[in-house]
Amino acid sequence: MKTINLKTIEQNDNVSLYSICFNGSDVSEYEDFLMKFKDNSTLNYDFQRILLALEKIIDRGALERFFRIEGKMNDRVSALAIDSRKLRLYCLRISDQILIVGNGGVKTTRTYQENEQLSGYVMDLQRFDELLKQAQQNGSITIEKNMIVGIDNKVFEI
Secondary structure, eight states: OOEEEEEEEEEOSSOEEEEEEETTOSSOHHHHHHHHHTTOSTTHHHHHHHHHHHHHHHHHOOOGGGEEEOSOTTSOEEEEOOSOSSEEEEEEEOSSSEEEEEEEEEOOSSSGGGSHHHHHHHHHHHHHHHHHHHHHHTTSSEEETTEEETOTTOOEEO
């Protein structure tokens, strides 16, 4: 059994950027992604494009045009839409003002489902998305403009 909590990465009037942490870790999935690829010279171009896309999102909001739908029709999993065929960063786009950044990696197969690691990142986000929707329905959290209210000390079990 894994536990998940959210960590705030960035918050301003345009957007709140969160990332998931597993089992009480201080290192979020997004921070893990950054550490894995920041010194990779082969993927530096893609990595820089991802960072640039996130800067635009912080400035303008998590607008739909910045993302490519990756999950199923009933979830909110997407990847940053950069001109890359290699590096992927998976996210939950909750609204134009709320983005939950997950983890990612090198896409070496035609689809993420064919890659065990990438598929795992997407499935974790899909499970968390379900739990987030349930928490919204039962009123334990609420979405208000650019914030998820009640999420600060909430721990989910998947």
